[in-house]
Amino acid sequence: MTKILLVEDNEMNRDMLSRRLSRNGFEVVIAVNGQEGVDLALAEKPALILMDMSLPVLDGWEATRRVKANPETAGIPVIALTAHAMAKDRDDAMAAGCDEFDTKPVEMPRLLGKIRALLGLPD
Amino acid sequence: MRPEISGVEMGENAARDEMDHGNEATLLRATLENMSQGVAMYDARHRLVIWNQLFRDYLDMPDEFLGTEHTFSDYIRYLGERGEFGDVDIEVALAQRLKQLETHHRFERTRPDGTVLEVRRDPVPGGGFIAIYTDITERKQAETKLREAKEAAExxxxxxxxxxxxxxxxxxxxxxxxxxxxxxxxxxxxxxxxxxxxxxxxxxxxxxxxxxxxxxxxxxxxxxxAGRMDVYLEQVFLSRMVEEVKTIVGPMMTKNANEFVIDCPVDIGTLRTDLTKLKQSLINLLSNAAKFTKQGTVTLRISRVTQVDGCGTVRFDVTDSGIGMSEEQMGRLFQAFTQADSSTTRNFGGTGLGLTITKHFAAMLGGAISVASEPGKGSTFTIELPAETRAAAADGSTGAVLDPGAPAEPGAITVLVVDDDPAVHEVLAATLGKEGYILRHARDGVEALNIMRADPPDLVTLDVMMPKIDGWSVLGIMKSEPALEHIPVIMLTIVDDRNLGYSLGASEYMTKPIDRQRLIALIHKFAPGSEEGVVLVVDDDPQVRALVRQTIESVGLHVAEAADGAEALAWLDAHRPPSLVLLDLMMPVMDGFTFLAQARAVPKFAELPIVVLTAKELTDHERDFLARNTLLILNKSAQPIGTLGAALAHIASHNR
Structure with missing residues (x-):
């Protein structure tokens, strides 16, 4: 089963997204802050990371930078999730090394499309 | 002591002609008394010769002081002792005033009772001076109130x-x-x-x-x-944007069984604008059209138009075959919280804010929105944006414009000089300052970055060897920050004369992993408008080549690939020069450094834009090589100014 690491501090968002990812056939690993996200990326080697940007301990931009700076995790695609639908946020996320960008509230078909495209999975 | 409330003291000669001048003296007195200012005139020996009632009132001057018996210094000492100037050393205050008397001067003084006087003193021909006092208490109070009100409002x-x-x-x-x-x-x-x-x-x-x-x-x-809406300009690929818009509005169209027609030329190209705002505006118009039309047609037409004044615009027409509007309804259309008819809110939903927002957005992007409609015959909403967007703030708003690539006004190019050597600052200030460049100065990298972040300059000259953080690190940090990465950088370092000069061909380098957005931005910078252009990608990693190929082809350019420097040289030999070369440094057979050196040696490739792709960490050797080959290098110890001036002008025009 394809493993996805979900880094999200809001409990309800985490619950909703993880349930819906599971329903769509993904194995979901949870991290509740940026540091845990970086650690779990290394320990679990997920196929893809969904990264909230406003996170405690270590924010999503910095966590992404660290994931991308480590050769062992640099190849894992990262999708940034943020509530701010601003071009600046998108560019900041891309500058931090994110491969894709999506805004919250998550639209599941759109997000699934992006996940599948990055993983080379059929729709 | 004089009985008059104002005085005109006259010397002995004048007294002889008193009869003739009596009339003039009366006139002068009348004039003085009718002035709304306090006036005092002193002769060459600083004695009070002319004054009026307001002068006496403003300063509460006792009558025994009025007249030629006392000098200006006596008054000042008297006023000082009375506490008029607050807690200051009277002799110091006096010395300062006496010195000021040599020139025209003006100052404001708050008296102990709170009144504010504006004092103006001017020397008069032949010695002496005139002092004019204006009571500006009310004006000051009004200014304070205004400032407080403004601060409170802000x-x-x-x-x-x-x-x-x-x-x-x-x-x-x-x-x-x-x-x-x-x-x-x-x-x-x-x-x-x-x-x-x-x-x-x-x-x-x-x-x-x-x-x-x-x-x-x-x-x-x-x-x-609140003026807090930022405009974020980027190169927008219109046909791609239309596809995105189509995905979003598609379901809205099917809901009322409307046919959605897109009329957009395949070669519509790009528009420098704010993607998010343009998209949101079109979605607003299209969702309105879908809402007010049933089993009809909604058309999005995009076209380029040349205005009578020769300026190009891009026009977005959203036409529907829906219920249409009357003249009166159209008049209320763009006001917040109103729809054409208040009953429409009940029937069709919506916030009534969409069109207001769209109108603001259009204005912020330098364009305008208009509407044409007839009841029962459908409506056409048109957004027209300038083909060359110089971001304009919306009416009354002061939204910051985040446009790192925006050109500076001619003659107002700001250059940030970063160097720990004061002599370099002096030399540049003396030369570039005179040329009309606005110079700003930083002594080290940290200070430089702070200045740049607060107010990005148009150009930066960067010393390599500096305390705290060196020039290369500053450059690296700049290239990682979207607001700073577009600022052209000129490296200033000590090199020998034979390397003096610049090779602008590669004034950029990119780090890996490759940021797609940045790559596209670079392509547009170096290959603007050349739709048939070729980008030569030189990298030994086939995955990198494939990734870059995908990005480049997505913007409509062609790609040629080479796996090492030797292959790249062979390709250059056999083809017309490409629009851009993307060059990896570490490659087998012939590395990027050797390729650069050899390509550089061929005159026709001197101007070839080369963007170096590097891993984030450069070795000293690599940095040194890049210093000599990919950025402007000037010799501080030689005669850099002429070259620097030319380079600045070149980069400024290149950047424009």
Whole structure:
């Protein structure tokens, strides 16, 4: 089963997204802050990371930078999730090394499309 | 002592002609008394010879002081002892005033009773001076009140904006849960075949999404009104944007069984504008059209238009075959919280803010929106944007324009000089300053970055060897920050004469992993408008080549590939020069350094734009090589100024 690491501090968002990812056939690993996200990326080697940007301990931009700076995790695609639908946020996320960008509230078909495209999975 | 309330003291010679001048003296007195200012005139020996009542009143000057018996210094000492100047050393205050008397001067003074006097003293021909006192207490009070009111208003506006931003976050969080969980339940119910529940859950979901739309609109409008809506300019590929818009509005069109027609030339190209705002504007117009049209047609037409004044515009027409509007309805259309008819809100929903926001957005992007309609015959909304967007703030708003690539006004190019050597600052200030460049100075990298972040300059000259952080690190940090990465950098370092000069061909380098957005931006910088251009990608990693190929082809350019420097040289030999070369440094057979050196040696490749792709960490050797080959290098110890001036002009025009 394809493993996805979900880094999200809001409990309800985490619950909703993880349930819906599971329903769509993904194995979901949870991290509740940026540091845990970086650690779990290394320990679990997920196929893809969904990264909230406003996170405690270590924010999503910095966590992404660290994931991308480590050769062992640099190849894992990262999708940034943020509530701010601003071009600046998108560019900041891309500058931090994110491969894709999506805004919250998550639209599941759109997000699934992006996940599948990055993983080379059929729709 | 004189009985008159004002005086005109006359010397002995004047007294002889008193009869003749009596009339003039009366006139002068009348003039003085009718002035709304206090006037005092002193002769060459600083004795008071002319004064009026207001002078006496303003300074509470006792009568025994009025007249030629005392000098200016006596008055000042008297006033000082009386506490008129506060707690200061009287002799110091006097010395300062006596010195000022040599020139025209003006100052404001608050008296112990709170009145504010403006004092003007001017030397008069032949010695002496005239002092004019104006009571500006009321003006000062009004200014203070105005300033306080302005500060209070600004503070209130800040509080309001912060409140709205926080509030919108607080509103959105529970709303996300409502939308998300109703979606999950709806999916569950669908799996169980419980269609009645699916319908109800979908209503909760739809209502939640509607509420979210309202919150977003209100937040947008409040940001616009507070002048806090930023314009973020980027190169927008119009046909790609249309595809995205189509995906979003498609379901709205099917809802009322409308046909959605897109009329957009394949070669429509790009527009420098704010993608998010343009997209949102079009979605607003299209969703309105879909809402007010049933079983009809909605058309989005995009075209390039040349105006009579020769300026190009890009025109977006959204035409529907819906219910249309009367003249009167159209008049109210763009006002906040109104729809063409208040009953429409009941029938068609919506916030009534969409068109207001769209109108503001169009203005912020330097364009305008217009409408043509007839009741029963449908409507056409048109947004027209300039083909060359110089971001314009919306009416009354002062939204910051985030456009790192925006050209400077001619003659107002700001150059930030970063060097720990004061001599370099002096030399540049003396030469470039005279040329009309505005110079700013930083002594080290940290200070430089702070200045750049606060107010990005048009150009930066960067010393390599500096304390704290060196020039290369500053450059690296600049290239990693979107607001700074576009600022052209000129490296200033000590090199020998034979390397003096510059090779602008590669004034850029990129780090890996490759940022797609940045790559596209670079391509547009170096290969603007050349739709048939070729980008030569030189990299030994086939994956990198494939990735870069995909990005480049997506913007309509062609790609040629070479696996090492030797292959690249062979390709260059056999083809017309490419628009751009993307060059990896570490490659087998022939590395990027050797390729650069050899390509450089061929005159026709001297101007070839080469963007170096590097891993983030450069070795000293690599840095040194890049210093000599990819950026402007000047010799501080030689005669850099002429070259630097030419280079600045070149880069400034290149950047424009």
């Amino acid at each position: 503070s209130a506006s800040r509080v309001k904006s912060a409140f709205l931003a926080n509030m919108s976050h607080e509103l959105r969080t529970p709303l996300n849960a409502i939308i998300g969980y109703s979606e999950i339940l709806s999916e569950d119910a669908a799996d169980e075949g419980n269609t009645a529940m699916v319908a109800d859950l979908d209503k909760i979901q739809a209502a939640g999404k509607h509420l979210l739309g309202l919150i977003n609109d209100i937040l947008d409008l409040s940001k616009i009104e």
